Amino acid sequence: MKEGVEISYILNTEARKRAPSGSLTEPFSLSVAESVRRFHQSFPQYDPTPLVTFTNRARNLKVANIWIKDESHRFGLNAFKVLGASYAIACVIGGKLGIPEADLSFHIFNSDPIREKLTGTTFVTATDGNHGRAVAWAAQKLGVNAVVYMPQGSSRARFEAIKQYGAQTEIIKGNYDDAVHWAAEQAQKNDWILVQDTAWEGYEEIPTRIIQGYLTLLHEALEQLGGKIPTHVFVQCGVGSLAAAMQASIVELFGPNRPISVVVEPERASCFYESMSINDGNLHKISGDLNTIMAGLACGEPGLLAWKILYSYADVFVTCSDSVAIKGMRILANPLAGDGKVVSGESGAVTTGLLACLVGDARYRKSAEALKITQESKILLISTEGDTDPDMYQKIVSGNAD
Ligand SMILES: Cc1ncc(COP(=O)(O)O)c(C=O)c1O
Known part of the structure; x- marks a missing residue:
């Protein structure tokens, strides 16, 4: 763990060399996703969550487009879970x-x-x-x-x-x-x-069902994109189930032509990043108080199934300091004229903060190059939660917390 460094990354250079292994990704195939979505659609509360386009912010940051899936609207529960x-x-x-x-x-x-x-x-x-x-x-x-x-x-x-x-x-x-x-x-x-x-x-049966449940989010987003395929998908990672759902699904749908996946953790709860840096194929736990404002991502033990999927196929593992999440919350709360507003909590906004650092801060030019982010990049971000701690949200977006 590199304390005090805003952003660190590790490239998983083997991910693109591995042939898809059906047993890891098949449980998250298109037909499973369709069946799961039918289940969600049967709830009276179901509605696809908005996919917000940040056209002007993308222009400002010199990338082709940025889309944000806004999970604060999910079933009235303020998060994708x-x-x-x-x-x-x-x-x-x-x-x-x-x-x-x-x-x-x-x-x-x-x-x-x-x-x-x-x-x-x-x-x-x-x-x-x-x-x-x-x-x-x-x-x-x-x-x-x-x-x-x-x-x-x-x-x-x-x-x-x-x-x-x-x-x-x-x-x-x-x-x-x-x-x-x-x-x-x-x-x-x-x-x-x-x-x-x-x-x-x-203990794998129920977590597999949970990961399958998350497929609805990606499949809604792809439908909302109307055939446009992102070049990059940034996804937050706690125990890794959400990231695993996104990863397994894009492997199933796009094979070797899939978007570049960027898995994002808090620096003080970076169990996937640490496991990847040890790189012996096994997951490694971290302990301690996992102190971060990103409460949803404060996990020290990678999920076994998620680890297998992400170790096999995820392209990049990133850790971020809390300041990156704060930056993301403020950007989403204060859109440029013409872009939509997204109310996004600490865990929800970190990927937006990460993107803004990578493309908006000269210190990270080399990192952005390593992640293959260019003026042609079309990036899908998931704001996984709204203001799940409303006081903290207000404090941060109004500028009274650092
Ligand atoms: C808002 C939010 N985003 C992302 C995550 C990460 O999901 P996972 O634990 O499946 O990696 C969580 C987990 O609780 C969360 O609450």
Whole structure:
């Protein structure tokens, strides 16, 4: 870890040399994505989130175009996470009741006989905010119980946002990874079902469903692009499930002609970057308090499945200091005339801040060249959350936090 350096990167030079291995990417194929999207479309709250074009900012930064998928509008929940949690919970329930995945729909779960069969079912998870809120929401909608554990230091606003959906919510001692272990233990002890967005040896089925759930986001974006293919996709990385969904899907869809993928972590929670720099093919954990304002990305243990996919195919691993996220939040909150505004929280905005540093700051000219960013580049960014901590958001965008 290079403390105090705004941006560090590692190129994964082997990624383009590897032939796609079906077993890693096939679970995230176009046909799976279509079936998952049908499930999401069955919710009355479903609407594709906006794809905002930053034409003038792109001109200003001397790239061909910038698109931002604005996940603050997802199901009224202010973050993309519900795509994974809702699909995974539905798959588990479907499995219990013998409903095939392709037939899963909100309407099935909304019927009294099904709800009766689910009485007493409890899902449990650990979260730094967004995933837990998504699990609590989905559990409430599907008529089951939820228990959510959060790490020490979790924001009050994010805690309350989970509790409002009726979940038993608790802040435990320890960091995010400790909360995950605690949730797994409680699941075993109480016969609850663990819905965690990260995989480890022996726990891969539910994380796979969660990653599949995230496919809807990319497939909506590609549809909204109307056939234009980005040259680059920048994606935030906590336990890596979102980045893995994007990566596996672009390998499936575009093979060797896929966009360049840039996986972005906070400098103090950079477990994928560290694993990549050790480069022995294995994932490596980092510990400590993982102190960053990017709460959604504050994870020290890479998800096993995500690691396998990203190690195999992701082109670049980047770490950013908190100042990069702050820069991104302010850019998105203050668009140039003619561009849309995006309300984006700390984890949501870091990729925008990264792009602005790479192409707008002469110190990073060499890094931009290494990432093959030129005047022809068309870059897809995902603003993965809105103002999930509204006080912090206001403080940062109004310039009262550094
Ligand atoms: C807002 C936000 N962005 C990105 C991520 C990263 O997703 P993942 O943990 O799947 O890497 C998270 C995870 O919680 C998040 O909350």
